[in-house]
Structures are given as structure tokens and as C-alpha cells.
Amino acid sequence: MTEAPAFPMTRRCPLDPPPELARLRADAPVTRVRLWDGSTPWLVTRYEDVRAMLRDPRVSADSDRPGYPHTTPGIAARRSRAKAFISQDDPEHAAGRRLLTGEFTIRRIETLRPRVQRIVDELVDDLLAGPKPADLVETLALPVPSLVICELLGVPYADRTFFHRVSKTLVSRDATPEQSVEALEELLAYLGDLVDKKAADPGDDVFSRLAVEHYRTGKMTRREIASMGQLLLVAGHETTANMIALGTVALLEHPDQLAELRDGDPGLVSTAVEELLRYLTIVHFGRRRVATEDLEVGGQLVREGEGLILASDAANRDERVFADPDRLDLHRKGRNHVAFGFGVHQCLGQSLARLELQVVYGTLYRRIPTLALAVPVEQLPFKHDMVVYGLHELPVTW
Template identity: 60%
Template sequence: MTDTLTDTASGTGREPGYPIDRSPHCPFSPPAGLRALQATAPLRKVRLWNGSGAWLVTRYAELRTLAADPRISSDILRPGYPHVSLGSLERARRQTSFIVMDDPAHARLRRLVTAPFTVRRIQALRPAVQELVDELIDTMLAGPCPTDLVREFALPLPSLVICRLLGVPYADHAFFQRHSAALLNRDSAERATEAQRILTDYLDGLVAEKLVRPADDLLSVLATEQVAPGLLERRDLTAMAMLLLVAGHETTANMIALGTLALLRHPDQLDALRATDDPARVAGAVEELLRHLTIVQTGLRRVALADIEIAGQVIRAGEAVILAIDAANHDATAFTEPDRLDLGRDARRHVAFGYGVHQCLGQQLARMELQVVYSTLYRRVPTLRLAADPAGLPYKHDSIVYGVHELPVAW
């Protein structure tokens, strides 16, 4: 999938391939090759799957500067955009959501779905999420031991939450979870493209149903108030639904499972988290786990609209840019001892949700769900332990979003 790192400090020799493989011995850290690039310069040229080049930004300060620069475009259809794969390019031609658009189109579409994700609205959901967490733990404890935490807890929770918010039938969860995972797979363009088609057809049919029989959910509101009067194209709502559904459960599910694994491998940190009932300390622990794990492992993709001089380099108009948020969150100039998991650290400045106008829309929902999970699961199941060799766990090296396919646990 990738090449080993070669020296290109002077622009000579072959540029290293990107993305770079993780070490199987360091599942929680960015790839060693990525850290080696970071050590040499804030920006380095890398080679992508199709032989094209891109500027890889690995240091925190330069990443935030570029992420907030209006001369850096998120438009996935713009020439020079560094697609993850050929399948990504083909799927972009069929369907795009606001997350890969520039303003003003990005701002107009994003504004339509901002209200349900404000801090106040999300905090109002906390009691319902707490109830779901307790119910899922009850069911897990009543079932067989050992069990798979991903299947029994990490995936169901965010799926239930996003289904209720959007108005997607949870009875269909196995269907959309399977195709969401295929959509995020970066090694099989054919599977991902087929998954996009299937999910698009499913969600378009759901939007059509909301237009006829609206309910008390976000898709119904957008269908009746935006699509019906012609203010929003139906295909745009379907693309929004795809983004919110897939991102709304896949990312949080992976953080629950991978965060649990990281805590089980760091028992001192787990003990400290289990011992506290201070919401501020729990919230701080969530930020540190988000920083430490940074599950988006293929970077944020951009393309330059104009020449930009930064860190002694010139990014030319039309050149591809990749913001390596996993490397930036492990930049020693921004975070002391960045490879150490320290739940007492003030990690609020991390860039796990991106930075600038394209920051993750659902970040407050993810934070709240993780706070409820991390403050409940380990206290209710104090003897929770791994039931498999961590070296043999099936890590998601093949996905855009990192995590584990399975996490066998016992208690």
C-alpha cells in the first residue's frame, strides 16, 4: 500500500508514499515514518497512489495556519485535489456533501444542519444517551462472557443516537453499518463505490418517505422546510444524510472501542478516570484520548487556490495539500511528551476534529457521548479486561477511520 520512507530533504530521490503504514507494535501512535517526516520539516512532498505529489503538513502550527487560510480549498471536485483513491474520485463525481465544498456553498448547506448540533441542544440529549449507555451495559452483562465490545456496545450506542436524531430506522442498523464500513475502506474502490450507491438509494428513499410522512426528526424538518419548497435539492439532502449517518456513528464507535483498548493498556490512567466523578476531569480525559488516538488516519485533503509561502516553502496554486492531524496532535512543540497518554493533560487545543470553518459539525455530539461512556462503562464494569492478545487484534489499517474491527473483553 505504501513505500518505506526515503530521504527527500533536498527534493532529490524518490518522495515517500503516503499514507504511511503504522507499526504493528505501536497501534496508538502515528506511523514511525510519518514522525520521521515531521522531524525533518513542517512540510514535505509525498507521493500519492496515482503517482501525483502533495504537500504533507505534519506540524501543529503550520497545520492550523493552513487549515484557517481561505486560499486552501476543500473542494473535492477541484483539479489537483488529492483523492484518497481512484474510487474516491469516482464517488465524488457522483455525490458530494458540504464538508468537501468551499464557501459560500459550504456555509449555506452547513447552516441548515447546525442547530441540532449546538452545545445546548446536545447537552439536552445527555440524559437519553445516559439511559442508552446503561441499557446497553445491562444487556452486555446479562449476555455471554467474554464478548465483543464493538458489536455489543461501541457500535450500537452512536448508531442509536444518530438514528434517533436523523430519523433513520435503527432496525436497519446492520445494513447501514456494513455499507458504511465498506464506504470508508480505502483499499477496495469497487466495494466502496457500490456501498455509496446502495446507501444513496436507501437514504433517498427515506427522504422521499419523510416528504410524504414527516416525523419529529432532522431529516423530516429538512425535507419539509427546505426540499419541499425548493430551497434545497433532494440530492443535497441525501448527501447530507449520508455524511451525518456515516460520520455520526463510525467515528464515535471507533473512539469508544479504541479508547477502551488504550485505557486497558494504561491501567494507571484507567484507574484515575474510574476514580473521578468530576465532569470537568472526565471531559479533559475525552480531549486527551481524542488527541492521543486521532482516528482520522489519512489526513484532511485540500488544494491550494493561490501561491502560499509558509515555513520556508512555497505551495503553488493548484498543488495538493494534506493536513496530517494525527502527526500534528503528536507534535512536541505543541504537546509535551506527545506520545504519552496523560488524562490530566490540557489537550483542548488538539486538532482531532480539524480546524477552521470545516471543523467537524458533530464534535459536540461525539464529545458528549464519549463523556457519558468513559464516565460510566469502567465504573459499572470495574473488572473489565481484554480477552485476547492485543498484538492479534484486527486493527483498521485499511480504513480512513482507525479503530478495531473487534475488541474481545471479559469481566
């Protein structure tokens, strides 16, 4: 019997998924792969199969279940200490998500657009006034979502050096279990103190509302709210920051597409955001699940207790759904991508991410039309070592 290939696989081009995924999608769309701990879950690579598993009630997101395919030793260790609702099944998942749904409705998020626009404009002002080359990650990509999520949650932006540091450990592929747990506990302690402060002196923010409505009343513990907060804080800045930087590289590498975005119809921006989300798919280690009973996917029998890795990046390049999927096409009507997942566990903050990306992509290239990479793309430090793909630095000039 052929040995299961190791997962995750190696990229050849930094803007494309590993080419092995395309071969598997064509020839073995549901196949065993080997993880860091020697386990061999099923890798699912076709779009329809990925969506089917993400909405199947027989497929669990509960990271405590035997057979769950943990992403790294560090993530496995910290999830045993504190689980957010995305790693739970209904009804616990639905209950946790319900507490936050009102904060992330499309209507509510849209009210933030003027503020996000001011943030982006001010940061671009500072970028233009500063030295060049400049690191676009530090000057724009990281500050935009960090400022927005801090204001939304009620986290002091002045503490960003701390939470950026611990976040890097939490999403690192190479962090040891000890390092991951230590970073988690540091962040939970910080956010727990913040819950106490908000309970005593609430403001107009998510943490204040959780502290008043659920901590003061005894419905939730300090640690439960802190655990929910660490998910929102880390996911709220890491993912969008990486999409801003990676999307900029993709556009600079496709100057004809960039010119259309910069000089064409402003209405193209929202379509471009969806295409870049599909094309880049920064959740590049797959969404992890485990079967709670025997089921069939893609003609393959998956037994109860066997793990599943649902490869969003492979699904978003499936030629059965997206014509010429390896081509970046900002006019593509591809909002049906699975970059934000699908089903009950799809990303709670997707409306916020879309808004931030629309404002950045609609502003940066118009205001700096000569924006260019300061080093060859081959020299850029891509985040192969992180569970969320992107760039550690992005030197640019103009």
C-alpha cells in the first residue's frame, strides 16, 4: 500500500496552493494524508465535497473528540486549555455564536465604513510622509485591522505590541506546546483583567457588553469571556492583515489587473475582494473535522472517529466550479468561494473583513499609483511557518 503523503504540502509558487493538491483533486479527491503526529486523516479537495462536509451534521468541529486532526502540537495543547465556540458543535457552538451575532451583522459593520476609511487614509498619509522603502505590513496591513478590532472590542490599541507578540506564537506552525500554552495564558490573563475593568466601568464596545450582560450576572465566567475574546482579537487582525499584504503582492504581480482596480470603475472593488479571497485562501492548512458516524464523501467511506481535513485552498481552485481557476480575474463572479468556510461554522467576522479589504484595496493603489515591490518577489518572507498564510514583511516603494 502506498504511504500517505505528508500534510501540509510544499508550495512551489508563493501565490498558488501546493501543486500536489490539484493532482489529488483530479485523481484522488478524498485520500489519506499523514500529519505531524503520525495520524492519517482524510484530505478532501473538491469544492462540492468540502461544502458537503462543512454542512453535514455528522461531521464535528469539536477538537476534544478522539480522531480530531490537530493542526500542530502547539494548537492541540492550547485547545485543551481553552476552547472557543468555533471548536464546538451545536448547541454549545450556536449559544456562543449567538452572543456575538448582533455585533457583526452586515448593517452594523457597514456603519464602521467611514471610520475605517479615516484609519486607512491617515495610515496612507503617514506612509507617504515617511521613508522609503517601507514595510507595508508594519505601516498599513497590520495597523488597519488591529485598530478596527481594538475599537470594536474595547481593547486598548496601545497594548498592540503585546497582543501582536502572543498572536504570532498562537498561529505559529513551529511553536512548542509549552510556548503555545504560555502565550494563550498570557493573553487570557490580559483579557480577563480587561473584563474586570469593563464590568466596573463599561463603554460602548463588545467586551463591555459581555462583561455587563454575562459576567456581572454570573452567566459566564471571566475566563469564558476571555477565551471568546482571544478568538476575536487574534482572528480579527491576523487574517485581514495577511490578506492586505498578500493581496497587494498578487496585484503587483498582475499589473493589468491592478490597473483596472486602480483606474476603473470603483464598483469593481467588491468583486475584486471576493476574487482575491478565492485566489489566495490564506486558511491554507484546511479546516479540521472528525466524523461522528460512518459517512460517504466523494465515493469514499469515512468511518466514525476518522479525521477530515477540508482543503479550502484546493476547493477554491476547483475547475468544476471556477473556470480557469488558477488565473486571477477581478471580474469573476466568485462570491461562492469557501475562503470564509461554509455552513454553521462559517467566519463570524466575514463582513468586517470584507469591509476592511474593500476600503484598503479601494484606497491604497489609487493614492499611491506607483506602488511597487522594493525587492524581487522571490525574496519576500512568506508565512510558510504560520497556520494563516501571508507575509512577515512587505518592503515597498513608490
